[in-house]
Amino acid sequence: GAVVSQHPSRVICKSGTSVKIECRSLDFQATTMFWYRQFPKQSLMLMATSNEGSKATYEQGVEKDKFLINHASLTLSTLTVTSAHPEDSSFYICSASSTSGNHNEQFFGPGTRLTVL
Amino acid sequence: AQSVTQLDSQVPVFEEAPVELRCNYSSSVSVYLFWYVQYPNQGLQLLLKYLSGSTLVKGINGFEAEFNKSQTSFHLRKPSVHISDTAEYFCAVSHVRDDKIIFGKGTRLHILP
Numbered sequence: 001g002a003v004v005s006q007h008p009s010r011v012i013c014k015s016g017t018s019v020k021i022e023c024r025s026l027d028f029q030a031t032t033m034f035w036y037r038q039f040p041k042q043s044l045m046l047m048a049t050s051n052e053g054s055k056a057t058y059e060q061g062v063e064k065d066k067f068l069i070n071h072a073s074l075t076l077s078t079l080t081v082t083s084a085h086p087e088d089s090s091f092y093i094c095s096a097s098s099t100s101g102n103h104n105e106q107f108f109g110p111g112t113r114l115t116v117l
Numbered sequence: 118a119q120s121v122t123q124l125d126s127q128v129p130v131f132e133e134a135p136v137e138l139r140c141n142y143s144s145s146v147s148v149y150l151f152w153y154v155q156y157p158n159q160g161l162q163l164l165l166k167y168l169s170g171s172t173l174v175k176g177i178n179g180f181e182a183e184f185n186k187s188q189t190s191f192h193l194r195k196p197s198v199h200i201s202d203t204a205e206y207f208c209a210v211s212h213v214r215d216d217k218i219i220f221g222k223g224t225r226l227h228i229l230p
Contacts, residue, residue, distance in 0.1 A: 006160075032216055043207060043220045044161070093160050097216050106218060108153075108161040 002028045004096045006109035013084055014117055021079045021112045023094030029074035030096030034106065035067075038091040050077050084116040119144040119210045121221035129227045132200055138193040138224045140182075140208030150191040151209040151218065152182055161207065167191065178202070203228045 003026040013019050023033055032051050036044040048069050050056040056069035066088075068080040077096075081088055091113050095106040120143045130136045142148065149168050153161040165176025172184040182193045191208060208221040 004160075034216075034218075041223075041225075043222045046217060046219075049217065095161075095218075105163075105166075106216070110160040111158070113158070 002096070002098055002105075002107040004030075004094065004107045004109040006092075006094055006112050008112060009110060010113045010115075012115045012117065015085050016083055018080055018082045019084055019114060021081075021092055021094075021114075023077045023079070023096065023109055025075045025096040025098075025107070028096070028098045028107075030077075030098060031074065032097040033071055033077040034095045034097070035069060035077075035079050036093045036095070038093060038111075040091075044093060047079075081114065084114070086116045089114055089116045119148060119212060119219050121208050121210050121219055123208050123221035123224050125224050126222065127225045127227060129229055130198055131229045133197050135196050136194065136198050136202075136226065138206050138208075138226065140191045140193065140221060142189050142191065142208075142210045144189075144210065144212070147213045148210045149213060150182075150184060151211070152176065152180070152191070152193045153207045153209060153220075154178075155205045155207065155223075157204075164193070164206075198226070198228055200228050200230070202226055 005024045007022045035047045038044045047062045048056045048058045050069045050071040058064045071077040093111040095108045122141045124139045151166045152164040165174045167174045167184045175181045180195050205223045207223045209218045211218045
């Protein structure tokens with residue numbers, strides 16, 4: 001089946017630093033990748049949708065200058081949390097979309113837990 | 118716009134007992150429906166999905182769900198749960214012409230020994 005990986009799985013950083021999270025589709029080409037944020041014991045909130053070679057589309061309330069998304073190839077998207085602060089601590093999950101018939105099924109990565117001290 | 122309501126935030130059930138996790142959705146257009154499972158500190162795994170056709174959908178790990186258009190529901194069921202089913206379960210919906218998935222708040226399934 002389709003596999004999506006994320007790296008790192010866990011990261012701890014100091015306040016004010018930037019952190020990059022990678023999302024890779026390992027065995028398929030993903031024209032679209034999604035980034036979600038999940039707070040403890042809450043649901044996934046879509047942050048942005050990224051298409052290969054074009055700018056990401058951010059959901060309302062998500063700061064595009066703080067959460068930089070790059071989708072440089074059909075198998076890799078990155079999320080950079082710039083000038084991280086403790087309130088950015090969260091579980092970040094990406095998904096990659098693969099065309100399956102009439103429906104573009106999303107395959108989810110294992111998530112990255114970010115802790116900002 | 119679509120929305121998803123999971124009525125129960127937590128469901129305790131004894132091992133080997135049946136379980137139903139409720140999900141209702143709201144949409145003015147045709148939708149696809151999904152159930153995902155999330156084990157602690159992991160990403161999401163697709164349990165099953167309804168795209169079209171038969172309203173009874175069978176998924177992995179013995180789960181099934183029934184799409185009820187008149188009641189706008191997509192409840193998840195399993196006839197006999199196992200301790201390994203302890204996890205968070207998310208119902209989700211997407212518009213048929215849109216890749217975005219809207220998730221419910223999740224239901225934590227707690228299996229009692």
